[in-house]
Amino acid sequence: MIISHYLDATYLKTAIQAGITEKENLEKVVALTKEAINYDYKLVMIRSNYITTAKKIISISGAKVLIGTVIDFPCGNASLKQKIQEAEKAIKLGADELDFVVNYNAFKKGNIDMVTEEVTCCIALCLRHHKIAKFIIEAAALSNEEIIVISQLMKQIVLENFGEENAENVFVKSSTGFFKTEREMPNGATFENIMLISKNAKPLKIKAAGGVRDYETALKMIALGADRIGTSSSKEIINKEQHTNQSY
Template sequence: MKIHQFLDATYLKTAKQAAITEEENLQNVIKLAEEAIAHNYKLIMIRSNYISTVRKMLIAAKSTVLIGTVIDFPNGNSTLEKKLTEAQKAINLAADELDFVINYTAFKEGNVALIKNEVISCVALCLKNNKVAKFIIEVAALSNEEIIVISQLVKQVVLDTYGEENAKHVFVKSSTGFFKTENNKPNGATLESIKLISENAKPLKIKAAGGVRDYGMAIKMISLGVDRIGTSSSKEIINKEQNLNQGY
């Protein structure tokens, strides 16, 4: 398996979150971009203020690695207008894929109309600009029933509004990786949550993010129908595959 083409190599910490300087944080992004180019990952997922730097690196290397960024991250509770403004800025910076944090709080409160409007408007902007839209539903904040319902909701809105031919341009994504859970419960993708998303969101694509840190878990996720894996452990995953291919 060419697992590198499933990997969205991810670094989303701000300098403050990483407790380092802005320059040190930039160097972390550059290091990840160099790794992504070397291993031909599918995508590098970064904050929008680093897009221009990474785009220049990819062009210089003649690399096919894509650039993704996050919108309304990590809480997803901004107005639709703010979401779309942030997304347009990312598009103007030449991001290829936009990972929107859906307003899962509003969804939990029963505001289905707001969620429908977000999906319709965000997908419209992405399709107009030939970009991919991903909707982060934040599984750690949802019950299993809520995961099923929101996955079906996003799917149905996309299919009803844009047709099955555009399903390949829209993902349902599990997690931000930044959600604060109680009692050290997983705050990212689990096999259970990904199974529920896969069963209820396809033919939309699926991205497992948060907590996928090794090759074995990555393979299990792919076996459940995942199309992309967001991880800060891309190097460990690809090194394991290389060792297996070499018989180690």
């Protein structure tokens, strides 16, 4: 297993969130993109306004690193029309993969029809443009039962509307990493929720994201069914893998 090929190297903070200038934030994106090229990561996950810069760097290098971006991030409560417009813009800019935040609050309120329409339309858009669609369910906001139900819903939407042949083009993703939990509870991927998602969403792909910061955790997430790891600690994971392999 080459763990770098599982990694979506991630930087999603705005300049305001990072407490730095826009120029400094752009420099972080450029550095991450170059790191992704050097370490052969699967993908670099960035805000859409940085896609053009990252794409140019990757193109010049001749690398095969993909570019991903987030849609309706991090709250997921925009209208379907707004989600589609944002996704279409990202596709035009050159994004290869789109990580949509599902309207998990609507789901929690029982508005399954709204969520079904949203997910169906977003998948259709991505498949039409030969892009990968990922759906962030924000597991930290859900109970175990809700994680099971929404994972099964995602699987049902894909299999009934797009066929099993497209299951590999749709991911269920655990978390934004930006959700604020009470009592300092985990706000990202946990072993338990990845196990639940994997058990109920397969044959769809699974992305563990939020709080995966070390090699051992990444390995266990993969063992539990994760096909991709979203992390801001890609370099640390790779360095530990190399150190571990050299120890044998």
